[in-house]
Amino acid sequence: MSNASESVFCVDEFWNEKVFNDNSSGLPTFTDCFQHTALAGLPCLFFWILSPVLFVQLRISNGPVLPWTTLMSIKSVLTIILICDRLFVIAWTIGQSFLDDHVEPIVNYAYPCLQLVTLVGLWIAKNECRRQGIRSSGVLFCTWLLFVIMGLPEFYAWIKLGTEPATTAQLDTARYVAYLVWYPICLLQLFAFCWSDPTGWKSKYNDPDSxxxxxxxxxxxxxxxxxxxxxxxxxxxxxxxxxxxLKPEMTAKVMDEGWEKMWNEAMKDYRRKQRTFNDSKAYVSLADSQTPLLNTKKSSYGSTVNVNAPSDSEKPAPPSIVWRLFLLCKWDFLGGTFVKVWSDILQFANPILLNQLISFTEDPNAPWWQGISFAVGIFLASELRSIFLNNYFYCMFRAGVRIQSILTTAVYRKTLRLSNSARRDKTVGEIVNLMAIDVERFQMITPQVQQYWSSPFQIILALTLLWQTVGAAAFSGVAIMLLVIPVNFTVSIVVKKWQVMQMRLKDERVKMTNEVLNGIKVVKLYAWEPRCWPKSTRFVARKWPLFEGRR
Structure with missing residues (x-):
């Protein structure tokens, strides 16, 4: 930004480095241009960027309409007071510009208008949350939290300006009073949004709600x-x-209804494509045997019909179970991805801040507030990363439990529909093993799915920091990792092979045990226990080498 444009948009400069290098006892103050652009615009930008997320939450929410309570009335009244405060600032700026013949910078019109539009959006969003039964919104809470955090430097600047005798005469009383009303109301609003709105209704079940x-x-x-x-x-x-x-969306009935609807639509579309494919092959075979050799059209010199048989690669693929599971749990996966990104970034914030703190201790002329800022930053980075990481595992384990419940219900329904011929191929033990063990592996692997992109992302961040610290020596670690990749790949193939062999042996053992239990009367009658026992222990003896890492 050029100096000419700054003089039109702002009175002072955007950033003043000299203020932060001052060794005076007081805290530094940001410039008015920085306060009214970056600090004032960040909460508004945050709200409007995440407004699509809030819109999706409103669309998928099916809760009852929340009643008007004292807490909700307080939130609405505080928002209206803040709207009136911004209207007063805009009117005062216009009055100074026209009545006093004073040229106001553009930023004095821009930031209160932006805050005014955002406040109106917050008020509308809160009313829509009440209509859709959303008792507490994370987007609204974080927006008010940013208003409080980003407004603290300007609040400190106004307090400092109003309490020092040397600057009292230059004080803009109207703006001073307006901000002294604005910031405490934002604090009260943040405190009010720390509590959820009551519903005024109780569950129809006797069990307590979550x-x-x-x-x-x-x-x-x-x-x-x-x-x-x-x-x-x-x-x-x-x-x-x-x-x-359980929450309604976590019950097996609700999840199974969503799965059945999505899977039936996918199978219907697959059967339609399969019929089209089969009809095409039948039409081609008919054309090859019954069509005349000469064509009546003058533009062609070969057969009358130019029909190509569909290849096997064009055969429609069956619907993907994994993709349908992702569609059912997509919001859990997307939410987990969002918090995982911030968790990985904050993981590298502590080393950077610790480096700055060490540099601060080595500089005797550094201001005292820098050391406090670095220490507080390390604490906040650790706490925020812990919050993000815990919420990531919560989202992913929640998705894993939903997937496990859906697959268990689907497998159980499939067993009830098996014909007699199909039931002979699968024993009861194999079916129970499928629902109890194999399905559980989906639940166990779900939290680790994000590592496919998270691990390379962390490696890139770590290598970037190492490059800035040690230079070209960081590539030695990269070379070692590249050399280890073939070894890890080979080991994973061998382990996978052993796991497949182990599962086959387990299925054979379960099948044999089920046959023995079904014919236990015959076994006891003819005293076949000594002959059945070696067969049962044979599977265990064949599985032990796999656990020990040997064939």
Whole structure:
């Protein structure tokens, strides 16, 4: 930005480095241009960028309409007061420009208008959340949190300007009073959004509802709502009656209905494509045997019909189960991806801040507030990473449990529909093994799926920091990793081969055990136990070498 454009948009410069190198006892203050552009615009930009996320939450929410309560009325009244405050600032700026013949910079018109539009959007969004039954919104809470954090430097600057006798005469009283009203109201609004809105209705079941449904956004991030169960488990062993009701979207009935609807549509489309493919092959075979050799069209010199048989590669593929599972749990996966990105970034914030803190201790002329800022930054980075990482595992384990429940229900329904001929190929033990063990592996592997992109991302960040610290020596670590990749690939192939062999032996053992149990009367009658026992132990003896890493 040139100096000419700065003089039109802002009175002072955007960034003043000299203020932060001052060794005076007081805290530094940002320039007015920086306060009214970057700090004032960041909360507004955050809200409008994440407004599509809030819109999706409103679309998929099916909760009852929340009643007007005292807490909700307080939130609405505080928002209206802030809207009036911004209207006053805009009117005052216009009055100074026209009545006093004073040229105001553009930023004095821009930032209050932007805040005014954002406040109106926040008020509308809160009312829509009430209509859709959303008791606490993370987007709204984080927006108010940013208003408080980003407004603190300007609040400190106004307090410092109004309390020092040397600057009191230059004080713009109207803007001073307007901001002294604005910032405390933002604090009160943030405190009000720390609590969720009550519903005014109770569950139709006798079991207690999950506290997670009534927990606020801040409560959910800290998992404070689970303290009730922990306290109860400390007093006595937990029983089934002590458990909370599942959230409606986590029940097997709701998830199975969504799966059946999506899978039936996919199978219907697959059968339609399969019929089209079969009809095309039948038409080609008919044309090859019955079509005349000469064509009546003058433009052709060969056969009358130019029909190519569809190849096997054009055969429609069956619908993907994994893709349908992702579509059912896509919001859990996307939410987990978002928090995982920030968790990986904050993982490398502590080394950077620690390096700055060490440099601060080596510089005797560094201001005291820099050391405090670095220490607070290290603490906040660690806490935020812990919050993001815990929420990542919560989202992914939640998706894993949903996938496990869907697949278990689907396999169980399939067993009820098996014909007699198909039932002979699968024993009861194999079916139970499929539902109890194999399906559980989907639940166990789901939290690790994100490592396919997270691990390369962390490696790139680590190598970038190493390059900035040690230079070209960082490539020695890269070379070692590249050399280890073939070894890891070979080991993974061998382990996978052993796992397949192990599962085959397990299926054979379960099948034989099921046959023995079905014919236990005959075994006892003819005293065949000595002959059956070696066959059972033979599978165990063949599995031990696989566990020991040998064939």
């Amino acid at each position: 506290p997670e449904e009534s927990a606020s956004f801040l409560n959910r991030q800290s998992f404070w709502w689970f303290n009730v169960m922990v306290a109860l488990g400390k007093k006595k062993p937990l029983e089934f009656s002590d458990l909370f009701n």
